[in-house]
Amino acid sequence: MKNDIGEVLFSEAEIKNSVSVLAQKLAVDYKHKNLTIIGVLNGSLVFLSDLIRQIPFSVKIDTIKASTYVGASTSPNAETEIIHNTNLNVKDEHVLIVDDILDTGRTLSKIVRMVTKHSPISIKVCVLLDKMARRERGIEPDYCCFEIEDKFVVGYGLDFDNRYRNLPYVAVLRDDIMIP
Numbered sequence: 001m002k003n004d005i006g007e008v009l010f011s012e013a014e015i016k017n018s019v020s021v022l023a024q025k026l027a028v029d030y031k032h033k034n035l036t037i038i039g040v041l042n043g044s045l046v047f048l049s050d051l052i053r054q055i056p057f058s059v060k061i062d063t064i065k066a067s068t069y070v071g072a073s074t075s076p077n078a079e080t081e082i083i084h085n086t087n088l089n090v091k092d093e094h095v096l097i098v099d100d101i102l103d104t105g106r107t108l109s110k111i112v113r114m115v116t117k118h119s120p121i122s123i124k125v126c127v128l129l130d131k132m133a134r135r136e137r138g139i140e141p142d143y144c145c146f147e148i149e150d151k152f153v154v155g156y157g158l159d160f161d162n163r164y165r166n167l168p169y170v171a172v173l174r175d176d177i178m179i180p
């Protein structure tokens with residue numbers, strides 16, 4: 001697996017540090033508030049699990065499953081599919097949507113629209129990575145660990161063809177791995 005990796009953008013230690021700083025910010029901003037964190041699967045699973053374990057008060061956790069790419073592809077589908085929608089009960093809750101990366105913004109703008117219909121008190125977006133250059137929708141992260149250039153990255157939950165999610169760092173894949 002490691003042979004497939006090009007440049008490492010964020011090391012395990014850098015990610016750990018940035019996730020801690022972010023969790024401290026959330027702990028201040030959501031103190032004494034009812035918080036429901038909704039993770040967007042599969043990409044957010046590593047980030048989500050590290051982040052929630054650093055929040056020092058009781059929070060509700062839920063997940064939504066979204067699918068943007070099909071198989072071994074690095075370009076998004078025309079339409080993001082929300083495959084699984086849980087029984088959202090967020091009427092008296094502040095909601096924080098957690099995802100791996102904000103890229104074009106299609107996925108998160110669709111999810112924000114969907115969750116907003118369930119009348120939460122507030123709704124904010126938290127991502128590990130922000131790939132600003134590719135944005136197509138008017139959505140920005142409220143919380144973000146790192147900004148990245150327009151490169152396809154893997155690791156720390158991010159996949160290529162469902163592989164590499166278990167790398168503890170974020171890296172660019174070697175070009176020849178992504179050629180079909």
Ligand code: 5GP
Pocket residue numbers: 043068076080099100101102103104105106107108131151152153154158159160
């Ligand atoms: P968006 O809808 O913002 O274009 O895309 C969001 C989804 O596309 C992310 O949740 C993620 O699953 C996927 N994605 C976007 N950029 C990358 C990338 O550089 N690497 C990987 N592995 N997935 C990405």
Ligand code: MG
Pocket residue numbers: 040041042043044066068099100101
């Ligand atoms: Mg995703």
